Amino acid sequence: MTEIDHPRFGIALRILSGALFAGMIICAKAVSEDVPLGEIVFFRSAFAMIPLILFLWLRGEFPQGLATKRPIGHLIRASFGTLALFASFAAIARLNVAEAVLIAQVSPILMALAAVVLLREQLTAWRIGGLVLGFAGVVVMVWPELGQSGADTARLVGFFLTVLSATLGAIALIMVRSLNRTESPGAIALYFVLATMIGALLTLPWGWMMPSGWTLVLLIGAGLFGGMAHIAMTLAFRYAPATRLAPFEYLALLWPILADLLIFRLHLSTSFLFALPLILLGAAIAAAEKDKAEAIPATR
Template identity: 80%
Template sequence: MTAMDRPGLGIGLRVLSGVLMASMLVCVKAVSADVPLGEIVFFRSAFAVIPLILFLWLRGEFPQGLATKRPMGHLLRASFGALALFASFAAIARLNLAEAILIAQLSPILMAIAAVALLGERLTVWRVGGLALGFAGVVVMVWPELGADGASGMRFAGLLLGLLSAALTALALIMVRSLNRTESPGAIALYFVLASMLGALATLPWGWVMPSSGTLLLLVFAGLFGGFAHIAMTLAFRYAEATRLAPFEYIALLWPILADLLIFRLSLSTSFLLALPLIMLGAFTAAAEKTRSPTRPA
């Protein structure tokens, strides 16, 4: 076992990342009825900068690690990521946390398919099967909302926004894979949050509010939780292989379910319970290709 091969630590950091991310989403949902979307995105991004810069400084990558040879690549990745963040938070305001996170599980499936078109990777039965299962789950979730109005109409809009966020996240992940060949992971993350801040500031003409002290605290914690979640995720992949961490990706869904039940007192819908195994099996099928393709190009 090498100094960097510490699977127990890697798994612990991956689980911690899921808890921190769920905590961020709880804060976002708690303020979504009182704070405009752009303002939420701004605070989440602004306060995520603090742990990210601290992390880069401790690694000796600040500020020299921010130098880049591919500014347009960063612009594309940051733009896709910022738009995905807006769509995700808008979906969270309209859905249970567990539903929003479940739809987000489509991102790696969509990324695998997008890699075929954008990176010239081969189309495999694992990718097609994962996509088919994932979208079968989405149909199960969306079907009861077709033709609905009122509160159900808001839920339908949330499902569509969740799908949009998953698609944009997949495009952002494709850019991350491309940038990782030459760019620092810290720089990729920092440019993303800075772009999200700028995008959020552009919503000022649509009205921001002066938050109460309690709401302000939740907004600040949303950013800090998000920043530390990214750091924990980054370190997890430093200490353990992606294939070893893959099963723990699905534990991350447990925390939003508990938050819905225990914090927001929201029940799990029948469509969610039916869609859950389909989407999760689709994500697992797409991920299984990694363990069965040892000669897959890096």
């Protein structure tokens, strides 16, 4: 039997990856008031390397799997991915975890649009519909903030940063699709981690702190959770096709919602509840269109 003949294992890994990603975000949120942004990004990247390198070594892909024919492609992909990670963590510091994670779901919608612009793929009615629904959900969430006389500037900046992160992440994923033709997943992942570490170190002049105690544990946890989440996600797609995993993409929203309610003691706003089905439906439409497009060459 091939790896993709184990869909239940793949689904379990996808659910696990969602929980691990939530753990990473929760750790980053918990230290965001005390630790500079660049330092959070550095710890997330540095300690993510530990499980990634161990995983690649166990599979016999380290260090030989890091050879690359496209260093410039890695540089461009890593640059967009690094900026997306900075924007994402900056947004998490300003928003509820569930709000930031929900808006991040517009990334596959934007990825479909980016494929039209960058890869000259066809602009279909499905892609337009997904885009309209996704951004309608974002507007529904942001509109109450704009309607207030004393609007919370920090939250508005957070919403903007989340959309920016989703946009940059979509471009980075387009680059990953291109790199996957010649490069190993291990090389793509590790070069991205190295780029984010370098980008984070550039923020040293803006001040870092010496973490200790629980803060240090959370910073290290953000990195370990992030690295393990990436591994679980990669393995999930080895054991199950994307179409089987798609419904479980949205189960990952459960953990941020529980984190807001039980850990950070934050309530779910009415605008969040109204935006939730719009954004998820838009993302589902975009994902379905993507799966259909990728299945066409295999039938020829």
